[in-house]
Amino acid sequence: MPDFQLYNSLTREIEPFAPADGHTVRFYACGPTVYNPAHLGNFRTFLFEDLLRRVLRMRGWSVEQVMNLTDVDDKIIKRATEQHKTIRQVTDPVIVTFHADREYLRIQRAEHYPRATDFIPQMIDLVSRLEAKGVAYKAEDGSVYFAIDKFPGYGKLSQLDTREIRAGARVAQDDYAKENAQDFALWKAAKPEDEASEAVWDSPWGRGRPGWHLECSAMAMSILGETIDLHAGGIDLVFPHHDDEIAQSEAATGKPFARFWCHGEFLLTDGAKMAKRVGNVSNVSDLRANGVSAAALRHFMFSTHYRKQLNLSGEALEGSIEAVRRVGDFAERLERERGGTSALAEAAETLLVESTTAFGDDLNAPRAMGAMFEFITAANRELDKRGTDAEALARAREAFRQVNAVFDVIPERVVEDAALSRWVESQLAARTAARQRRDFAEADAVRKALEEKGIAIEDSPSGTRWKKVR
RNA sequence: GGCGCCGUGGCCAAGUGGUAAGGCAGGAGACUGCAAAUCUCCCAUCGUCGGUUCGAUUCCGACCGGCGCCUCCA
Numbered sequence: 001m002p003d004f005q006l007y008n009s010l011t012r013e014i015e016p017f018a019p020a021d022g023h024t025v026r027f028y029a030c031g032p033t034v035y036n037p038a039h040l041g042n043f044r045t046f047l048f049e050d051l052l053r054r055v056l057r058m059r060g061w062s063v064e065q066v067m068n069l070t071d072v073d074d075k076i077i078k079r080a081t082e083q084h085k086t087i088r089q090v091t092d093p094v095i096v097t098f099h100a101d102r103e104y105l106r107i108q109r110a111e112h113y114p115r116a117t118d119f120i121p122q123m124i125d126l127v128s129r130l131e132a133k134g135v136a137y138k139a140e141d142g143s144v145y146f147a148i149d150k151f152p153g154y155g156k157l158s159q160l161d162t163r164e165i166r167a168g169a170r171v172a173q174d175d176y177a178k179e180n181a182q183d184f185a186l187w188k189a190a191k192p193e194d195e196a197s198e199a200v201w202d203s204p205w206g207r208g209r210p211g212w213h214l215e216c217s218a219m220a221m222s223i224l225g226e227t228i229d230l231h232a233g234g235i236d237l238v239f240p241h242h243d244d245e246i247a248q249s250e251a252a253t254g255k256p257f258a259r260f261w262c263h264g265e266f267l268l269t270d271g272a273k274m275a276k277r278v279g280n281v282s283n284v285s286d287l288r289a290n291g292v293s294a295a296a297l298r299h300f301m302f303s304t305h306y307r308k309q310l311n312l313s314g315e316a317l318e319g320s321i322e323a324v325r326r327v328g329d330f331a332e333r334l335e336r337e338r339g340g341t342s343a344l345a346e347a348a349e350t351l352l353v354e355s356t357t358a359f360g361d362d363l364n365a366p367r368a369m370g371a372m373f374e375f376i377t378a379a380n381r382e383l384d385k386r387g388t389d390a391e392a393l394a395r396a397r398e399a400f401r402q403v404n405a406v407f408d409v410i411p412e413r414v415v416e417d418a419a420l421s422r423w424v425e426s427q428l429a430a431r432t433a434a435r436q437r438r439d440f441a442e443a444d445a446v447r448k449a450l451e452e453k454g455i456a457i458e459d460s461p462s463g464t465r466w467k468k469v470r
Numbered sequence: 471g472g473c474g475c476c477g478u479g480g481c482c483a484a485g486u487g488g489u490a491a492g493g494c495a496g497g498a499g500a501c502u503g504c505a506a507a508u509c510u511c512c513c514a515u516c517g518u519c520g521g522u523u524c525g526a527u528u529c530c531g532a533c534c535g536g537c538g539c540c541u542c543c544a
Contacts (some may be wrong), residue, residue, distance in 0.1 A: 030544075038544080045544035046478025074542070158539080161474065210543085234473095241543090266538070277544065303482060303493075308475080309537060315481050319494035323482095326493085328506065358484090366484055370492035377492095380508055384501095440503055448504075450538080458506050465507090 004059055004360040007307060009238060009261040010157055014362050017260060019229045024062045025225040027053065028258070029110070030216060030233035030241070031067040034094040035076045039281035040297075040312065041267040041274035043105060045234045047298065048306040048363075050107040052232065054406045055359045068216060069095055071117050072199050072209055080197035087199045088117070099267040105294050106408045110222055116215040120201045123210045123218040127186045127203075127327050129252045141177035144188030144205050148182055149248045158239035164309040184244050185211035189414075213244035217257070221249060232260035234264055249270060268311045282312070295328070295411040296321040302365040302407060303383035323373075328411040330376045331404070333383065334397055341387035344379055348399035351375040355403045365407075372403050413467075424455055428464050 019025040029049045033039045038046070068218060070076075071091040080090045095115075102109075115311040116123075127144055130136035135150040148154040162306050190200040199351045220228055226249075233242065242261060248374040249257035263403075266273050269280040287297060300320040304310040307336075354371035358364040379396055404410060431446035450466070457466045 032544080033542095043544045046543090066526090208521090226534095236539070236543050239539065240541090264544070267542075268537070273538070273543090277543085299493090300482085305484085309482095311482090311537095313481080315494085316483095319482055322495085323493050326507095364484080366482095367491075370484060373492050377509085384509060407476095435503080438503075444504070452495070456506070459502075459504095460507080 002192050005360050005362055006260060006262060009242075015260075017230075019061055020227070020259065024064055025056050025230060026228040027056070027063055027065040027230045027232070028216070028220040028224060028228055029067045030237055031069050031113070032098055033070040033073055033075065033078050034091045035073075036276070037094065037097045037283050037285070037388040038101065039274060039276070039283045040287070041281065043107075043284065044099070044262045044267040044301055044310065045232075046102070046103065046107055047301045049232050050105075051302060051306070051365060052230075052262065052363060053108055053110075053405065054361060054408075056070040056404055058356075058359065058402065064109075066112040066114065066220060066221050067110045069098070069113055069115045069213065070212070071095070071115045073212055075195060075322075077197050077199050079400035081193045082200070085197065089195050089274070090197075091115075104288070105297065110369050111378060114219045114223065116210065116219070119215060119219050119222065120210065122205050122222045123214045124187075124201075126214065126218045126221075126248065126252055130162065130248060132185065133251060135251045136186055137179065139391075140181070140206050142176075142206055143177065143185050143208070144187040145178050145183040146186050146244070146248055146251075146467055148184075148247065149180060152248050153253050155239070155243050157243045157246060182240075184213060184240060186248065187211060204213075204411055208361060211381075213241055214247065216241075217245050217249040217252075218247075220257075221253070226255050226257075228258050230262060230419045232262040232264070238263055245387065256291060264306045265309045268309055271311065280458045281465070292317055292321065293324065293411045294407045295324045298407060299327075299369075299409045302369060305366055307361055307465075324409050324411050326376065327372075327404075327409055331400070331410045334393075335399060337372045337383055338395060339386075339388035340379075340392035340396055341382045341389055342392055343388070344382040344387065345395045347375050347378040348395040349384065350378075351399045351403060355406075359406065367402065369407070371405070372400075375400070375403075389405055420453075424450065426468055428457070428466065432464065 004017055005014050007014045009018075030048075031046075046067075049065075053063050055063060065097060069091075072087055076087050076090055077308065079085075080087045081092065127136055131144070135147050136144055137147060138144050138249075138323035177369075187205055187208050188211055189205075190209065194200045194209055195207075200210065220231070231242070238261075245311055249284050268274060269282070272278050272280060274281055296317065297320070300312075300317055301310070303316075304322065351374075355363055355368040358371060360426050361367070379400075427446050427450055431443045434440075434442035434446065450457060454468055455466050456469045457464055
């Protein structure tokens with residue numbers, strides 16, 4: 001196996017990666033805050049993590065992945081308060097939607113989807129440990145904060161130590177209770193609206209709720225262990241979220257929290273970060289309504305390296321729709337064929353080498369995608385020669401299967417209902433008869449009628465094939 | 471103000487110190503009754519200006535343009 005390298009945000013270098021124990025990658029991915037359906041920007045990150053997961057497995061490692069569901073935070077409480085609901089009543093349906101969208105996009109299921117509210121005891125325990133070590137303190141406002149100046153190296157991930165905070169710039173307003181403006185909340189004292197929406201728990205520091213960063217440390221460590229192999233998320237989480245996770249985890253255990261940190265870049269729309277507050281979000285349901293298949297979206301997302309910003313545009317999406325159509329047609333052809341040539345086997349070997357190398361080079365999906373399309377062209381060319389080498393064909397199928405096991409970009413076949421299928425077959429029989437008596441006007445009329453129903457047909461020496469195109 | 475990223479053909483995009491993968495779109499041809507699919511061929515000198523070098527898209531500098539983080543955020 002060639003090297004497998006990943007960019008590590010912690011060192012800002014590309015480094016060889018392997019799980020610490022040699023075979024299971026302990027992988028934590030920051031998941032969604034479930035107060036609203038996740039938008040495509042969120043899903044770009046989840047898709048990047050899906051790609052990473054699949055590549056790790058392709059390398060022969062097993063993966064134990066945790067993706068948290070943040071089901072208690074300011075926005076959730078705000079929504080619950082507005083709707084006179086409990087936070088659970090707000091988050092439950094959103095979680096259902098999240099999984100539906102996730103499955104639609106063919107994002108593999110992680111091993112664990114812990115909800116923050118199910119790990120309150122573990123979080124309280126973590127805060128207690130920090131308090132015992134003298135790095136957490138209870139302030140006058142009743143909340144517990146992490147004292148960043150008690151943790152040497154605070155901000156090492158974002159290189160906070162090398163930068164200055166702009167004087168008078170956007171520093172939170174409610175800081176007066178804290179010893180240091182950048183100290184962050186571990187445990188927030190309860191407010192009336194927290195009680196009303198059932199977002200409070202008893203703790204040694206009084207009733208309250210966990211701070212945002214706390215859940216990830218607590219859940220990652222209790223499920224995966226105190227030092228995990230890989231921690232991933234969107235680039236905006238580097239600071240403060242991930243820096244704070246590092247601080248609270250490492251201050252408690254004295255051990256490195258994560259060996260590798262990987263961050264995916266943003267999805268932009270109209271040249272700006274896709275975000276709810278910018279008002280340029282679109283989600284999976286918008287996509288489905290516009291006829292963009294999961295395969296096409298995956299192709300689109302994987303057409304750019306994960307550490308590069310990607311602009312969502314109709315034109316680019318159109319390109320992906322067409323590209324993926326080609327992949328789908330090829331996949332069907334590969335199943336249909338009976339034999340190949342020695343050059344086909346060589347192309348398969350090239351595909352395997354090229355794609356493995358590309359994936360191993362910091363997840364260079366665009367390059368692997370290029371290799372796949374080069375293979376498709378070469379294979380189509382060889383298949384046109386009507387070879388009889390069954391072994392070569394088997395190798396081509398296997399190589400293609402392996403690469404697609406990572407990309408998963410074959411468009412779903414539109415479900416054909418039996419009645420439609422019978423109707424199409426009868427039309428095609430009539431058309432074939434017309435063609436045989438060289439009544440092409442009739443044959444073309446049939447084709448036109450089928451097209452109006454969204455059925456495209458292709459004549460070939462072995463008969464006429466058809467498919468639903470819309 | 472601090473930190474960081476990016477700028478390759480109409481659109482998307484990989485890449486290397488020695489004259490630019492791939493996809494979409496477009497053009498020409500083969501195949502086809504016609505289409506479609508498929509195949510073949512064609513289509514860029516890499517933001518600008520300097521510098522280093524035998525040679526730079528690739529290294530350095532400046533500039534221009536775009537984006538992000540520094541506050542909740544994938």
